[in-house]
Amino acid sequence: MMITMVKQQPLWSAAVLLLLLLSLQFSTQVARSQRVPAIFCFGDSLIDDGNNNFLDSIAKSNYYPYGIDFRGPTGRFCNGKTIVDLLAEMLGVSYPQPFADPGSTGSKIFSGVNYASAAAGILDETGQNYGQRFSLSQQVLNFETTLSQMRTMANGTTLSRYLAKSIVIMVFGSNDYLNNYLMPSLYPSSYNYSPPDFANLLLNHYARQILALYSLGLRKFFLAGIGPLGCMPNQRALAPPGRCLDYDNQILGTFNEGLRALVNQLNGNHPGSIFVYGNTYGIFGDILNNPATYGFSVVDRGCCGLGRNQGQITCLPMQMPCLNRNEYVFWDAFHPTTAANVILAQTAFYGPPSDCYPINVQQMALI
Numbered sequence: 001m002m003i004t005m006v007k008q009q010p011l012w013s014a015a016v017l018l019l020l021l022l023s024l025q026f027s028t029q030v031a032r033s034q035r036v037p038a039i040f041c042f043g044d045s046l047i048d049d050g051n052n053n054f055l056d057s058i059a060k061s062n063y064y065p066y067g068i069d070f071r072g073p074t075g076r077f078c079n080g081k082t083i084v085d086l087l088a089e090m091l092g093v094s095y096p097q098p099f100a101d102p103g104s105t106g107s108k109i110f111s112g113v114n115y116a117s118a119a120a121g122i123l124d125e126t127g128q129n130y131g132q133r134f135s136l137s138q139q140v141l142n143f144e145t146t147l148s149q150m151r152t153m154a155n156g157t158t159l160s161r162y163l164a165k166s167i168v169i170m171v172f173g174s175n176d177y178l179n180n181y182l183m184p185s186l187y188p189s190s191y192n193y194s195p196p197d198f199a200n201l202l203l204n205h206y207a208r209q210i211l212a213l214y215s216l217g218l219r220k221f222f223l224a225g226i227g228p229l230g231c232m233p234n235q236r237a238l239a240p241p242g243r244c245l246d247y248d249n250q251i252l253g254t255f256n257e258g259l260r261a262l263v264n265q266l267n268g269n270h271p272g273s274i275f276v277y278g279n280t281y282g283i284f285g286d287i288l289n290n291p292a293t294y295g296f297s298v299v300d301r302g303c304c305g306l307g308r309n310q311g312q313i314t315c316l317p318m319q320m321p322c323l324n325r326n327e328y329v330f331w332d333a334f335h336p337t338t339a340a341n342v343i344l345a346q347t348a349f350y351g352p353p354s355d356c357y358p359i360n361v362q363q364m365a366l367i
Contacts, residue, residue: 035165036165036365037110037162038110038111038162038166039084039088039168039169040113040115040167040169041084041096041115041168041171042139042170042172043115043120043170043172043224044116044119044172044175045061045077045118045119046077046116046171046335047114047116047169047171048098048114048117048118049095049098049114049116050098050100051075051100051116052100052118052133053075054102055117055134057119057131057133058130059119059130059131059133061076061118061315063318064318065318065319065321066078066315067079067080077335078331078341079303079321079325079337079338080337080338082341083169084096087345087349088112090345094111095114096111096113097109097112098114099114099115099142106153107153109149109150110154112166115139115142115143117133117139118133119133119179120133120136120172121180122172122176122205122206123135123136123205124137125187126179126180127180129183136209143213160217163218164217164220166218167361167365168213168220168221169224170221172206173206173259176202177226177251181195181198181251182248195251196254199251199258200254203258203259203262207262207266214273219273220274220364221266221273221276222278222361223263223277224278224348225256225278225280225281226255226280227284228249228284228285229245229249230245231284231299232311232334233309233330234312236300236301236311237307237308237312242300260277263275263276263357263358267358274364274367276359276364278355282355283343283347283351283355284340287299295326297324297327298324298328299329301328301330302314303322303325303328303331303332304321304322304331305332305333310333314333314334315332325338325339348360349362350362
C-alpha cells in the first residue's frame, strides 16, 4: 500500500514569522533614522527647550507650572511639548539637546541640538530689553561650535551625509516685531522703517544666515512664518474687547509673503537641497476662526497669567493654571498650549502645500 506523504508546516513557523516581522520593524526604524538622523533647531521662545536657563535673562520658564504636562519646568515656554518635541516624535528622532546645557557634549550632540533662545530675533538688537539671549547670528555661530566638536568624532564623508539628511527647523521673526518694531519707546526701528521696509530688512538678514547654515553642510530647512501676533493674549489686552490688534497682524504680510518667495528662490538656486515654508499665520488663523473644529473653547486669553486676557503679566511661579488646558489655544501671554502645538506639528508634517510649501515635513524626510 502506498502511503501519501503530506508535507506539514513546521511548528516553529509562527515564531519565525514573528522574528521576521520584528526584523522588518527594526529595519524600518533603521531606514527612518538614516533618512533623518537628527533635527537642529534655531529660533525663539516658541521652541526654546532650556537654553535661556543658562543665560542672564529675565525671559525664563524654568519654574512651575511651566512643563506641568510634560517633564516639569525644563525651560520650555509651554505646559507640555513644543512643536519641535512633537515633530521629533513623528520623525522618530531624539529631542534635540539644548546647546547651552553643559551636559550637551560628546556623542549626545549627534542626536540633534536646539539653539533656540527666548527673546531672540533675526536682528541682533531684538529682545535686548530681556537681557542676554542668543540672536540668530549667535545661534549660527553656536552651530559652528557644535560642528567643530562633531569633526573630532566623525570622518568628513560620514559627517557630510549626516548633515545633509538632518532637518533644520527655524522659527524666527515674532520678537523682531513684539520686542523691537512694536516697542517704539525702546527701539527706533518703527521710526526708521516702514512696515514693508522693515520686513525686507529682516528677510535680507535671515537669508544670509540661512545660506551660512547651508554653506556648513545643512540641506533640509523648514522655515516657519510668523503667526497672527495681534491675536495673542498680550496684544489682545491692548485691543478693544473681543478684538485682535489688527495693525499687528496687517504688517506681517510682507514678511510672510517674502519668506515664501525666499523659499522659491532658495530651492531654485540650490539643487540637491529643500527649503520649506510653514504657513503659521494661515494655520493658526484657522484655529482662531474655527476653534470648535479643533476642540478649543477659549481663544482670547491665556491659561496661565495675570491681567486683562491673562495676558498682561505672564505665568508667575507656582501660579495655578486653568484645569481644562486642552480647551485653550494659548498657554500664557505669548505661547500656545501643547494642544495647539499638536495641530501645528501635524499640519507641518502632513499638511497640503497651502499649509506647508512646496512639500510637508514627512515628504522632506523621505528625500
